[in-house]
Amino acid sequence: MDDTSQVIVVGGGFAGMTAAEELGRKGIQVLLIDANNYHQFQPLLYQVAASQIGVSAVARPLRSVFRGIKGVRVLTAEVTAIDAAARAVTTADGSRYQARILVIAAGAVPNFFNTPGAEEHAYPLYSVADATRLSAALTGVLDTADRGQAGNADVVVVGGGPTGVETAGALAENVKYLVPKYFSPELAARCHVHLVDMVPRVLMAFSAKSQEYTRDRLGKLGVQLHMGQGVTDVRADGVTLADGTVIPARIVVWAGGLQAGKIITESGLPQGKGGRIDVLPDLTAPGVDGVYVLGDAANITDAAGAKLPQLGSVAQQSGKWAARNIYADLTGGTRRPFAYWDKGYMAMVGRGAAVAELGRKRIQLQGPLAFVSWLGVHLALLPGFQQKARALSSWAAGYVTHSPSQVVVGRPD
Template sequence: MADTTVLVVGGGFAGVTCAQQLAKRDVDVVLLDRNNYHQFQPMLYQVATAQLAAYDIARPLRGIFRHDKTVHFHRTAAVSIDPEARSVTTAAGSVLSADYLVVAAGAQANFFGTPGAAEHSLPLYSVNDAERLRSRIVNVLDATEERPELIEQGSLNFVIVGGGPTGVETAGALAEALRDVVPVRYGSIAKSAKVRLVDHGDVLLKPFSEKAHAYAADRLERDAVELHLGVGVKEVLPDRVILSDGTTIMTRTVVWGGGEKPADAVAEAGLPPGHGGRIDVQRDLTVAGHPQVYVLGDAANIPGADGRALPQLGSVAQQSGAWAARNILDQIAGKQPTDFRYKDKGIMAMIGRNAAIAEMGPHRHEVEGPVAFAAWLGVHAALLSGTRSKIDAFIAWGWDYFSKDRATAIVDQPDDARIDWDEDDDERPEFDAHRDDQEARDGGT
């Protein structure tokens, strides 16, 4: 038994990487997650549009740490966090405390108080969200095939809220499925299906360059996505969306990619909230006044080299997890923690087959098409490598998707598009796609 304990809340990129680095040393780690799996969020929309099955993008946390005897995983949600005591109260009712507390609980949808949005729209943050969206898409298509009159009620209008990477990538994948798959499966109703993307800003992919804004808009419009820019969503009702300019769009499928905020337990922990409600951390990733409390990844505003907060990206989360582990080990050894230095790999978005855009490295060298897609694959393969020993199947999937005219999987048989990851077949997550995160909040196992 080691002398020092570290409690890590959240088994995403940040929490897993931190625990993995600590596992190499003589430190006891308790890792909590409300789910029993680690998920690969960058490919959630491929699950939502049935290109992949849910278990292709999730890995069991117990499996990831099966050789690390000092990492103890608990499947339960943190319902409250006490930074003074470095303790967490879990949904199962226990109070866990440790010498160091690492908060890496990621983000959730922020509806910004939009009436009806929480009730009637579908966010995309977890495999359960992705499966729910896929089911909704299948349901509206099936129902419309039976009763074409539903088209008048907007059954085939798919509204995506948010023109950031999540909204743009989801709109691209959905438009592609409507173009390539739905006509084959559902015949003539397909021509009535329409993707509409709404954003109150004037451009898509705001953090990217002007050229990228135009590229994304052009690619989506070529796939018949209708752009509603410069308008916000005023209200979401069960059967329609009302926009700030008075437009009403009849729909049964509203995807919310309109913003994010940290998990409730993090927001309510009494830590200093900054932009986006995320916790402001110091350059060494600790919270001011709490030298043994770290907040990482999407839960934090992490200052970059220029002092501005780094974006919410997998590579920021992963690198911050590794850096926090190193700082904790330094602190245990009696040394000062050091300031986080992010190796900037750039920003990228995959809008669809043959349509990727990447601004690579700190100087944002911009590329499109095959080179951008290769960059996307490389960066995401690096993210995957933390939790999978073999990533060649991922690369093969990527090139297959990109370079060949391979039809997207049909929506009702997602296994058709299953990646053979070549490994861990006995290691699938004890993954109950319909076990909602809520259950874990209510108790956990």
């Protein structure tokens, strides 16, 4: 039992880390619990998988984040159960921690939508471990194909949202530039990247102009699009689509959506879409006192009542806003409904190419200008000077020389 913390934060992602940082700077005693001892920058995990940047650019030790904030204690432990009514959590070693306020920012897990074989054979891309595992597998497939032990080295990416588009584009660029250079043109001719989704268009949340640009750019990179066709099963040697089409593939990347994890679904809190908690306008969980749910664990609405997407900007802003409301709880103030600042959407579609729709008015950018904007925004969001410097160095080296910036160390299995 922890008797010194006023607030317990479960999860060190965008939402949890921001909430803990804001509260700690106000002198609130916070216990931050995460299964990992680092914060991971999820928007760039696909670049780790494609060997464009290294793990050290996207992972920052949590204790270094809070080094100058004495009120925040970091505990590396897996939370296995939540008692929302008591504002308490239990960790894997049986320890129980309780505080006046509980913040649940535990993130999410991949949603395979009960697709047969997907959980067993597909590679999700939601964590550093996922990215390094996929990166090693991709390298292993190329090495095996180069020895003539496989007919192709095709990859299927499931999911036409930003993660799927960015992953497919990065892998297709590797096929176009790196495989001929470091293996052979013959092997490159046997490598294909497929992008599959049951929805009819890529980047459904974007404008028709951005969608058209993205389709054209992916086509020029060699990505084969299979839109409007869901995946009915995933196997070790490929996938089957709803129309019966079989796509042989050595690797299937799953970017098809997220859902709440086990500790959320077993928390006893009322769940909404994706198993997430439908929070109240002030970001508290309905039906209990002193419990906030943030980030990918929550369904958060804007001032008009529309549900916000699972984006890093939503998580980060919700963490900051929740910290203000929690401080009000602890000091006798008044909570305020969450007011989201809509910064828009972005997606990279290969080197020098991106789409961006900025702000509530959705100012549209495509091509190099959107690409520069994408670089600037992601560089600014990266936590820590060292992470920014490493990412910038890797981008400069990789985009200028078309060479892999990182060495992949790991076993394909």
